[in-house]
Amino acid sequence: MRQSPLCGLAILVPGLMAIAMAAASAPTAQPHGANALHAVAALPDDDAAEALPGGNATTRESYDTPNAFSHPSHGIGLEGEAKFKVGNGVFRKLWVSAPSSTKSSDGLGPLFNSRSCQSCHLKDGRGHPPPANRPDATAESMVLRLSIPPQNDEHRRLLAERRVNTIDEPTYGEQLQNMAVRGLDNEGHMHITYDEVPVTLKDGTQVSLRRPTYRVEALKAGPLHADTMLSPRVAPQMIGIGLLEAIPDAQILAHADPNDSDGDGISGRVNEVWSAQRKDVAIGRFGWKAGKATVADQTASAFAGDMGLSTHLDPRNAGDCTAQQPICQNAPHGARERDGGVEVGAKLFDHVVFYAQNVAVPLRRNMDDPQVRRGKAVFHALGCQSCHVPSFVTGDVDGQPHLSRQRIWPYTDLLLHDMGEGLADNRPEGVADGREWRTAPLWGIGLTQMVSGHTLLLHDGRARSIEEAILWHGGEAQNARDGYAALAREDRDALVRFVEAL
Numbered sequence: 001m002r003q004s005p006l007c008g009l010a011i012l013v014p015g016l017m018a019i020a021m022a023a024a025s026a027p028t029a030q031p032h033g034a035n036a037l038h039a040v041a042a043l044p045d046d047d048a049a050e051a052l053p054g055g056n057a058t059t060r061e062s063y064d065t066p067n068a069f070s071h072p073s074h075g076i077g078l079e080g081e082a083k084f085k086v087g088n089g090v091f092r093k094l095w096v097s098a099p100s101s102t103k104s105s106d107g108l109g110p111l112f113n114s115r116s117c118q119s120c121h122l123k124d125g126r127g128h129p130p131p132a133n134r135p136d137a138t139a140e141s142m143v144l145r146l147s148i149p150p151q152n153d154e155h156r157r158l159l160a161e162r163r164v165n166t167i168d169e170p171t172y173g174e175q176l177q178n179m180a181v182r183g184l185d186n187e188g189h190m191h192i193t194y195d196e197v198p199v200t201l202k203d204g205t206q207v208s209l210r211r212p213t214y215r216v217e218a219l220k221a222g223p224l225h226a227d228t229m230l231s232p233r234v235a236p237q238m239i240g241i242g243l244l245e246a247i248p249d250a251q252i253l254a255h256a257d258p259n260d261s262d263g264d265g266i267s268g269r270v271n272e273v274w275s276a277q278r279k280d281v282a283i284g285r286f287g288w289k290a291g292k293a294t295v296a297d298q299t300a301s302a303f304a305g306d307m308g309l310s311t312h313l314d315p316r317n318a319g320d321c322t323a324q325q326p327i328c329q330n331a332p333h334g335a336r337e338r339d340g341g342v343e344v345g346a347k348l349f350d351h352v353v354f355y356a357q358n359v360a361v362p363l364r365r366n367m368d369d370p371q372v373r374r375g376k377a378v379f380h381a382l383g384c385q386s387c388h389v390p391s392f393v394t395g396d397v398d399g400q401p402h403l404s405r406q407r408i409w410p411y412t413d414l415l416l417h418d419m420g421e422g423l424a425d426n427r428p429e430g431v432a433d434g435r436e437w438r439t440a441p442l443w444g445i446g447l448t449q450m451v452s453g454h455t456l457l458l459h460d461g462r463a464r465s466i467e468e469a470i471l472w473h474g475g476e477a478q479n480a481r482d483g484y485a486a487l488a489r490e491d492r493d494a495l496v497r498f499v500e501a502l
Contacts, residue, residue, distance in 0.1 A: 107334025420474020
């Protein structure tokens with residue numbers, strides 16, 4: 001398995017992470033100036049293929065608008081486009097509490113973080129943390145995950161059999177819900193403070209990094225368990241996840257090297273998680289720690305945890321409410337027999353999953369820019385591609401030929417890597433330990449400002465730029481991070497420019 005400190009950053013700031021991780025895997029001296037440009041000659045000339053990072057499914061629609069991430073897969077067909085639009089409607093729907101006259105939209109909560117999928121993934125883009133030092137601020141596109149160490153043999157059995165990834169905090173469940181339906185109290189609020197950490201690069205350039213501290217305030221149901229572990233997570237961008245799901249397991253496993261057998265300092269490994277859809281253990285691909293195996297698994301988890309809505313894959317009509325919250329457990333819900341006893345019936349659920357699978361990857365940008373080409377050489381010289389693997393070929397996707405057998409360029413290996421103490425949340429999830437994160441895909445990262453209105457990266461949005469994200473890399477990515485810090489400014493700028501063009 002290849003682990004890299006940059007990988008952790010990749011979670012927070014995918015672009016920076018990639019750079020740092022790559023550097024970590026390349027112990028050789030870092031080239032710059034003419035040497036970096038010379039390295040281009042050693043790279044495979046894949047620019048023509050990379051112009052369509054999502055293969056033929058890449059959208060040809062404009063990428064210079066805030067809707068750059070909201071187009072359907074190219075080649076989806078008229079029937080597929082109609083299904084995509086219905087799914088988009090459900091994705092954007094504002095759910096209401098039960099009982100309601102709007103029977104197809106009730107069942108929200110009783111506790112929740114958001115009223116719609118779109119509220120977290122605005123324009124299918126990346127979320128952001130709430131303002132610092134504002135305990136009353138709503139964290140709608142960022143959640144705080146909660147768990148405790150196993151307390152008994154049953155907990156240990158469930159974890160060993162991969163039936164669960166974590167043991168929920170006994171009173172508040174898997175995540176803190178900061179909103180509630182009328183008549184109920186929310187659970188509490190996340191409070192964030194930042195310390196500025198100065199970093200000096202080799203050429204004397206000063207960079208300031210934000211180190212966050214998290215705590216929970218105004219808890220309504222008593223204190224948290226004494227051993228509670230917290231992990232903040234911003235909503236990731238939606239593009240290309242159907243293509244990532246279509247990568248055959250064998251291709252992912254081919255990049256795993258859990259024991260660092262090749263001695264390159266990178267030791268990525270797969271997360272092994274229970275798939276409610278497949279009813280078996282599978283390779284985790286989605287979430288900051290690869291905690292979900294399929295798009296359907298991820299979708300059901302979001303409906304339940306973020307909005308308190310039940311589906312056939314997660315039929316809890318009370319959402320994330322625990323046995324310690326009887327008022328929440330007994331609150332009205334929107335489940336109906338015609339929908340199989342859940343609040344989001346199978347047909348609506350399937351349309352949302354199809355929509356999520358087909359939010360298209362936009363075209364590459366500025367590929368002929370000399371600075372971008374220089375940055376590509378630096379990226380490879382630092383070894384960033386060791387974790388941010390450029391390319392895969394998808395397998396066959398039942399009923400979706402437009403996603404099948406496509407050469408794609410996501411710049412991720414979907415593996416877990418040790419990103420170092422700086423990015424550690426110290427909260428295990430499945431196989432992942434408290435320092436490990438999944439390598440975040442880099443495609444589309446340069447459009448974050450356009451789509452989401454900010455440039456915040458990494459799993460908790462602490463990095464305000466690609467450069468900050470890179471400098472947060474540690475662990476397996478430490479060498480790559482240090483290599484970046486030692487570069488001349490022209491090569492640092494070129495590397496960032498390349499990542500922005502992905």
